[in-house]
Amino acid sequence: DIQMTQSPSTLSASVGDRVIITCRASQSINTWLAWYQQKPGKAPKILIYKASSLESGVPSRFSGSGSGTEFTLTISSLQPDDYATYYCQPYSAHIFTFGPGTKVDIK
Amino acid sequence: QVTLKESGPAVVKPTQTLTLTCTFSGFSLSTSGMRVSWIRQSPGKAPEWLARIDWDDDKFYSTSLKTRVSISKDTSKNQVVLTMTNMDPVDTATYFCARVSCAAAGTGWACYFDKWGQGMLVTVSS
Secondary structure, eight states, X not given: OOOEEEEXXXXXXXXXXXXXXXXXXXXXXXXXXXXXXXXXXXXXXEEEETTTEEOTXXXXXXXXXXXTTEEEEXXXXXXXXXXXXXXXXXXXXXXXXXXXOEEEEEO | OOEEEEESOSEEOTXXXXXXXXXXXXXXXXXTTOEEEEEEEOTTSOOEEEEEXXXXXXXXXXXXXXXXXXXXXXXXXXXXXXXXXXXXXXXXXXXXXXXXXXXXXXXXXXXXXXXXXXXXXXXXXX
């Protein structure tokens, strides 16, 4: 199975900050990566698919990049609604895993 | 509009079997390419994938849980059912169902979860 790491595990930031979250895969996954946002008590919500494609309805301040083993999720200007936990997930044919998550909280 | 919703018991006793139902709308599991998964999340942890069922009744299970988990579908009712045997307090978690979206990748498929249910908390306690 592909193992994922995320950094940082927790990130404290202020409204308006540029936020960058990194996800690394244990082996190359091309651009087969998704990013989810999860708020407390809610289901994860897809933000980015195929590493850099923005899901319909997701604000353009969110962007994804990377390929191979290293990926980033960038929030260009953090908004109050963005305080949440973010997970990366490598696409899979059969067995699915998630990164350990990055919690973005208020500085 | 695609929606999914989980239902079942909120509390089960240790050693009991858990049965959860995912009722969905906006798509059909009789349509080629459609797939639904179950995923759970323990408090403070990352989501953990449990099982998947495809339109052609192919089924896939988590390696660590495959001896305890079973997935089935009732296409006429737009439902997917998860059963998990021998429940233990460590199985206390929020259980989600999710639609799976796949793209062709080489000779196989590459998939992620594009729509999720709201989830339901299942507590295992005597």
